[in-house]
Amino acid sequence: MMGVPPCRAPLRLLPALAGWARGRGAPLSTGALTGPSRRHYKKETLPASEGPIPPVTVTEIRQYLRAQGIPFHDGYSCLHAPSLFVEGLGEQKPPAGSARYSLFIDKTTGSFVCTATLAEGTWQDFQASVELKHKGVPQAGLQQLDGADQAGEDARHIWDRALPLWELLDEEETQTAKAMFGISKVSDATLKRFGVRYLRTARTLVFPWFSPRGTGLKGLKLLGAECQGDTVLYVENTLPRPSAYYNLFGLPLIGRRDTEVVLTGRELDTLALYQATGLPSLSLPRGATCLPPALLPYLEQFKRITLWLGEDLRSWEAAKLFARKLNPKRCSLVRPGDQQPRPLEAFTRGMNLSKILRSALPAGHKSIISFRQLRDEVFGELSNVEQVAGVKWARFPELNKLLKGHRKGELTVFTGPTGSGKTTFISEYALDLCMQGVNTLWGSFEINNVRLAKIMLTQFAVRRLEEQLDQFDEWADKFEDLPLYFMTFHGHQSIKTVIETMMHAVYMYDISHVVIDNLQFMMGQEQLTVDRLAVQDYIVGAFRKFATDNSCHVSLVIHPRKEDEERELQTASIFGSAKASQEADNVLILQDRKLVTGPGKRYLQVSKNRFDGDVGVFPLEFSKPSLTFSTPVKGKARLKKVKDDNGAPPKQAPAGGSGASKKQ
Numbered sequence: 001m002m003g004v005p006p007c008r009a010p011l012r013l014l015p016a017l018a019g020w021a022r023g024r025g026a027p028l029s030t031g032a033l034t035g036p037s038r039r040h041y042k043k044e045t046l047p048a049s050e051g052p053i054p055p056v057t058v059t060e061i062r063q064y065l066r067a068q069g070i071p072f073h074d075g076y077s078c079l080h081a082p083s084l085f086v087e088g089l090g091e092q093k094p095p096a097g098s099a100r101y102s103l104f105i106d107k108t109t110g111s112f113v114c115t116a117t118l119a120e121g122t123w124q125d126f127q128a129s130v131e132l133k134h135k136g137v138p139q140a141g142l143q144q145l146d147g148a149d150q151a152g153e154d155a156r157h158i159w160d161r162a163l164p165l166w167e168l169l170d171e172e173e174t175q176t177a178k179a180m181f182g183i184s185k186v187s188d189a190t191l192k193r194f195g196v197r198y199l200r201t202a203r204t205l206v207f208p209w210f211s212p213r214g215t216g217l218k219g220l221k222l223l224g225a226e227c228q229g230d231t232v233l234y235v236e237n238t239l240p241r242p243s244a245y246y247n248l249f250g251l252p253l254i255g256r257r258d259t260e261v262v263l264t265g266r267e268l269d270t271l272a273l274y275q276a277t278g279l280p281s282l283s284l285p286r287g288a289t290c291l292p293p294a295l296l297p298y299l300e301q302f303k304r305i306t307l308w309l310g311e312d313l314r315s316w317e318a319a320k321l322f323a324r325k326l327n328p329k330r331c332s333l334v335r336p337g338d339q340q341p342r343p344l345e346a347f348t349r350g351m352n353l354s355k356i357l358r359s360a361l362p363a364g365h366k367s368i369i370s371f372r373q374l375r376d377e378v379f380g381e382l383s384n385v386e387q388v389a390g391v392k393w394a395r396f397p398e399l400n401k402l403l404k405g406h407r408k409g410e411l412t413v414f415t416g417p418t419g420s421g422k423t424t425f426i427s428e429y430a431l432d433l434c435m436q437g438v439n440t441l442w443g444s445f446e447i448n449n450v451r452l453a454k455i456m457l458t459q460f461a462v463r464r465l466e467e468q469l470d471q472f473d474e475w476a477d478k479f480e481d482l483p484l485y486f487m488t489f490h491g492h493q494s495i496k497t498v499i500e501t502m503m504h505a506v507y508m509y510d511i512s513h514v515v516i517d518n519l520q521f522m523m524g525q526e527q528l529t530v531d532r533l534a535v536q537d538y539i540v541g542a543f544r545k546f547a548t549d550n551s552c553h554v555s556l557v558i559h560p561r562k563e564d565e566e567r568e569l570q571t572a573s574i575f576g577s578a579k580a581s582q583e584a585d586n587v588l589i590l591q592d593r594k595l596v597t598g599p600g601k602r603y604l605q606v607s608k609n610r611f612d613g614d615v616g617v618f619p620l621e622f623s624k625p626s627l628t629f630s631t632p633v634k635g636k637a638r639l640k641k642v643k644d645d646n647g648a649p650p651k652q653a654p655a656g657g658s659g660a661s662k663k664q
Contacts, residue, residue, distance in 0.1 A: 055500055055504070056109075056110040056123050058079070058107040058108075061079060061105060061107070061110055061123070062079070064127070065079070065081065068130055070082070070130070072105075073101075075104070075300045076299075076300060076326065076327040076329075076330060077106065077107060077108075077296045077299075077300070077325060077326060077327055078104040078105055078106055078107060078296060078297055078300055079104070079105040079107060080101040080103070080104060080300070081101065081103045081104075081105065082101060082102075082103060083102045083103040083114045083116050083117065084103065084114075084126075084129050084130065084133055085103075085114045085116070085117040085119045085129075086102070086114075086116055086117060102114055102115045102116035102117075103115075104296070104297035104300060105123075105126065106293055106296065108293070108507055109122075109123070109293065109504070109507065109508070110122065110123025110126070111123060111293065111294075112125075112126045113294060113297045115212055115297060115298065118211065120294065152217070152218065152219070154239055155209075155217060155218075155219050155220045155239045156217060158199065158206065158220055158222070158239070159197070159206065159208065159217060159220060161199065161201075162197035162198060162199045162206040163197060163198055163199075163200065164191070164192065164196075164197055164198070165177060165178065165188065165191055165196065165197070165198045166188035166191065166192065168198070168200075173200075177198055177203070180203070180225045180227070180232075181205060181223070181225050181232075181268060182232060182268065182344060182345075182348060183268060183271065183272070183344070184348075185272075185275075185347060185348060186271050186272060186275055186347075187275060190271055190274060190275045191271070193253065193274075194207075194249070194250060194253070194267075194270070194271060194274075195207075195208045195210070196208075196267075196271070199222065202222070202224065203224065203225075204222045204223055204224040205222070205223045205267075206220055206221075206222055206223075207220065207221040207222075207223065207247075207249055207267045208220060209221070209245070209246075209247035209249070210251075210252045211252075212251055212252065212298060218247070219238065219239045219240055219245055219247060220238070220239045221236060221237070221238045221239075221245070221247065221249075221267065221285075222236070222237045222238075222239075223235070223236055223267070223268075224236075224237075234266075238285075241480070241481060242285075242286065242481055243480075243481070245285050245286075246285055246292055246294055246295060247283075247285045248282045248283070248284070248285070248295055248298055248299075249267045249270055249282060249283035249285070250270050250274070250280075250281055250282045250283060251282060251298060253280070254280050254282070254301075255280075256301070258280045258301065258302070259301070259302055259303045259304065260279065260280065260302060260303065260304045260305075260306075261279075261280045261281065261282055261299070261302045261304075261305055261306070262277075262279055262280070262281045262282070262305075262306045262307075262308055262357065263281075263282055263283075263284055263305060263306070263307050263308070263309070263322075264281060264282070264283050264284070264308055264309065264342075264343055265283070265284060265287035265288050265308075265309040265310045265315060265342070266283060266287060266310075266342070266344070267283045268344045269283065269308070269342055269343035269344045270282065270283040270343075271344075272343045272344040272346075272347035272348075272353075273308070273343040273347070273353060275347070276343075276347050276353040276354070277353050277354050277357065279357070282299075284309075287309065287310070288309045288310055288314060288315040288318035288319070289318070289437055289439065289483065289510065290439060290483070290509060290510040291321075291322045291325055291326075291510060292508075292509075293325065293507065293508055296325065296326070299326060302330070303330055304330055304331075304332065305326055305330055305331050305332070306331070306332045306333070306334065306357055306360050307319040307322060307323060307331060307332070307333050307334065307363075308333075308334040308342070308343055308356075308357070308360075309322075309342075310336060310342050311336045311337075311340075311341045311342045311345070312336055312384070312387055313336065313380065313381075313384050313387040313388060314387065314391075315336060315342075316333070316335060316336050316380070317408060317551065318510075319333045319334075319363075320333065320363065320551075321510065321551060322510075323363035325507065328362075328363040328364040329363075329364050331362070331363035331364075332360035332361060332362055332363060333360055333361050333362075333363055334356060334357065334359075334360045334361075335360075335361060335376060335380070336380075337380070339351075339356075340356050340359070386405075388407075389404035389405035389407070389611070390404065390405025390406045390407035390408075391405055391406045391433055391436055391437075391438055392405050392406075392436075393406070393429070393432050393433065394432055394435070394436065395428065395432045395628070395629075395630060396429070396432065396604075396629075396630075398604075398618040399604070399606070399618075401614075401616075402606040402609060402614045402615065402616050402618075403586060403606060403609055403611065403614075404611060404612060404614075406433055406438065406513070406553060407553065407611065408512055408551045408552060408553055409547055409548055409551045409552065409553065410547060410553050410554075410585035410586065410610075410611075411543060411544050411547045411553075411554050411556065411583055411584050411585050411586075412553065412554070412555045412556065412584060412585065412586040412587075412588060413556050413558055413574060413580050413581065413584040413586070413587050413588070414426055414555060414556065414557050414558070414587075414588045414589075414590070415557070415558050415559065415560050415569065415573065415574050415575075415587075415588075415589055415590070416560070416569070416589060416590030416591070416592065417560065417569065417590075417592050418559070419592075420590050420591075420592035420602065421590065421592075421602065421622065421629075422517075422518075422557055422590055423444075423446065423447060423452075423455070423517055423557070424455060424622075424627055424629070425590055425604075425620070425629050426515060426517060426555060426557055427452065427455050427456050427459060427627075428456075428459045428627075428628055428629055429555070430442070430513065430515050430555065431456050431459055431460060431482075431484075433513060434482050434483060434484050434513075435460075435482065437483065438483070438512055438513050439483040439485075439509055439510050439511045439512050439513065440482075440483065440484050440485070440511065440512075440513045440514075440515065441485045441486075441487065441502065441505045441509075441511045441513070441514045441515070442484070442485070442486045442487065442515050442517075443486075443487040443489060443498065443501075443502075443514065443515065443516045443517065443522070444486070444487075444490075444515075444517050445489060445490060445491060445492075445493065445516070445517065445518065445521040445522040446517055446518055446521045447517075448490060449486045449488065452486070453486070455627055456479075456484075457475060457476065457479050458626060458627045459626060459627050459628050460475065460478070460479050460482075461475040461479075461626075462626045462628060463625065463626055464625045464626070483509070485505060485509055485511070487501055487505075489501075489522075491521060492521075492522065492523065493522055495522075495538070495539045495542050498516075498522065499542055499546055502514055502546060502550075502552075503546070503550065506550050506552055511552060512551070512552055512553060513552070513553045513554075513555065514546075514552060514553070514554045514555070515555045515557075516543070516554065516555070516556045516557060517557040518556075518557035518558060518559060519536065519539065519540075519556060519557065519558045519559075519575075520558070520559050520575065522539075523535065523536065523539065533576050536575075536576040536579070536580070537576065537579040537580075540556070540576075540579050540580045540583050541579070541583065543556055544583040556580075556584075558574050558575055558576070558580060559575050560573040560574060560575055561573055561574070561575045561576075568591055568593070569589050569591060570589075570607065571587050571589075571607045571608060573589075574587075581608065584608060584610075585608075585609075585610040585611065586606065586608060586609055586610065586611075587606070587607045587608035588604060588605070588606055588607075589604070589605040589607055590602060590603075590604060590605075590620075591603040591604070591605055591617070601619065602619070602620045602621075602622060602629070603617050603618065603619050603620060604617065604618060604620055605617040
């Protein structure tokens with residue numbers, strides 16, 4: 001059976017399981033189930049508008065450490081230093097020598113993690129700790145994250161009720177459970193080594209999150225499987241919530257002398273890989289979606305890291321981005337393909353996993369390469385046309401027919417008349433992608449984040465929550481788990497500050513889609529004394545460069561120039577010079593055709609499509625209660641053929657018949 005990427009299960013499953021365990025009076029175990037949890041100084045946030053945290057460079061970090069007399073040495077992605085937090089821990093103090101260089105400072109952000117005490121914080125927190133230490137103040141009082149105690153309690157209740165697969169009394173049940181997850185060939189010894197259990201009531205596998213030293217249970221991942229024909233749909237739930245789940249599955253099994261590791265996208269792949277090769281193997285907590293920088297310190301000891309994240313192009317692109325964080329010089333990537341599927345499938349098919357690992361490609365490359373080095377990538381794109389086209393919209397199928405999908409590294413310019421609903425549309429446009437796992441960063445410079453979040457939550461629930469407040473918590477809990485982040489800027493901001501914030505978000509949260517609404521509000525009124533068009537061109541060029549350099553899609557909302565309201569907008573209607581439309585890979589125009597007898601009709605026009613040239617226009621239907629746009633179901637065809645050469649739509653609205661799009 002072929003596996004598909006895991007999806008998120010309804011959030012009510014975990015509370016139900018935890019409540020069931022508590023109702024059965026599950027005793028709390030001791031020893032291995034008690035231990036320190038990760039401690040934070042404060043929750044991470046993007047820079048606030050009233051006072052962004054100034055970025056710190058690795059040179060400044062080195063200078064500060066030398067000035068304070070703190071010894072350190074360079075690692076791959078972190079600086080290593082003695083921990084300030086080991087003293088005063090009493091019985092919890094690690095053995096002599098084990099914590100000498102247990103403090104890791106991220107070279108990019110300055111954030112630190114102490115692997116001996118699990119203390120962590122920002123660069124400003126570290127500086128404050130150094131000052132307090134010089135004054136003789138003990139380093140204590142670190143606070144746990146809100147909800148950590150409850151999550152830990154629920155995890156322990158579920159863990160106590162789960163059983164090792166090999167201890168099930170019914171052998172047939174054991175084999176059925178293994179077959180359901182495609183791990184019939186995985187031995188009991190491997191399952192026991194990694195501590196995998198089975199929850200019979202929910203028919204789910206339970207993967208533990210132990211502290212790096214293996215002394216405490218910090219959380220769980222529950223994996224359910226549903227067979228749908230020849231495919232298996234995996235359903236994941238985590239305790240604590242995904243945003244706080246930092247489990248490098250298999251980390252307590254890593255020895256201090258291990259210098260090589262394989263990173264996979266799923267726990268099942270790690271089991272298969274270890275059994276087939278015996279190599280140290282770890283599973284990333286969120287698969288190919290994100291590599292949190294908080295995990296980098298635990299990967300510092302490895303001189304060689306092989307990333308084998310999955311079998312599709314999305315996993316391949318993620319592996320290349322993760323290698324940047326890990327230092328490309330020590331990374332190798334397994335290219336997806338028919339003869340190189342994900343580890344579990346390769347193991348099930350009896351393939352030689354060691355041979356596949358030996359064929360992994362180095363992540364680093366020279367500035368000049370030949371076609372021979374590009375040949376495999378070109379073949380990969382030709383043989384995976386749908387995946388190359390990008391992520392498909394679920395709510396806008398007609399947009400898929402024109403743009404084919406949402407791709408990384410592109411710049412989309414979106415415009416429309418004042419009051420036509422640009423923010424409302426681009427909000428649902430981005431939400432659609434975010435619900436499919438596209439990590440999204442919003443920069444709303446015109447309306448505040450509370451109002452924007454209210455719009456997006458309404459679109460997410462597809463209902464007026466004002467009239468159903470009893471359902472708010474249910475929908476808000478689901479909405480909170482989306483990979484969605486907001487910049488806290490409002491009004492005028494310098495392009496340098498905005499780009500730095502975007503780069504920070506890409507590093508921290510692996511953002512792959514940034515929405516800027518809108519360019520004019522971000523520029524503000526301070527540029528009236530200089531060449532405003534030149535400034536706008538510079539900003540558009542900066543966004544274009546950011547998208548390309550960071551393999552991140554940027555959607556940029558720009559107001560149109562003042563024109564006759566009776567005329568429809570064209571590509572040339574975008575405010576400013578032709579720079580915006582020239583730099584853009586895609587140009588979208590929200591057409592609002594005013595009617596004297598009633599509300600106007602709205603259409604979305606794709607006037608530029610660099611990917612394959614298809615352009616066209618299709619109608620939108622606005623639902624005021626849910627604040628959503630959708631394509632009408634009436635009529636056999638909704639796409640209108642564009643006949644003129646400049647990409648402008650015809651005067652008449654599409655009204656059925658055989659529609660088509662046009663190649664630019």
